Amino acid sequence: MKLEDARKAYEAFSMKTSDVNRQLCLGGIALIWLFKGGSYSAPVLEPTLVKSALLIFVALLFDLMHYLAGTALWFGYFRHKERTEIGLEDEFLAPVWLNWPTWILFSLKVACTILAYCWFIIPFLAHRFLG
Secondary structure, rough: OOOHHHHHHHHHHHHHHHHHHHHHHHHHHHHHHOOEEEEOOEEEEHHHHHHHHHHHHHHHHHHHHHHHHHHHHHHHHHHHHHHOOOOOOOOOOHHHHHHHHHHHHHHHHHHHHHHHHHHHHHHHHHHHHHO
8 A cells, every 4th residue: 555545545535524424414403304393384392303403504614614624725835836837737744733724624524414413303303203
């Protein structure tokens, strides 16, 4: 195995994790909407659903921030390297810290989604359907 193979593997898994996380967030929003009470003009959400909605929206905010931070950091680094007259085909090493902000945001968005499902959505559904 080459180092490039390891990089491709974690990039593929992190991309798929982001996709699945976003789908779970959207599915959670649909579930919350499906189980809302009240009337059409005055919908009511159970406190459990409100808490899960908050975590899901925070997860989606971290998702956006994850990609915005990655875009800004890598564009800034690209411009920095471009000014140092490195050619587009030249090899160089990027600093390790460059990906830390995106890894932190990646972890936070996934953690928020897991918490929303484990603490609120799954228990709510289990209580609702299993008594």
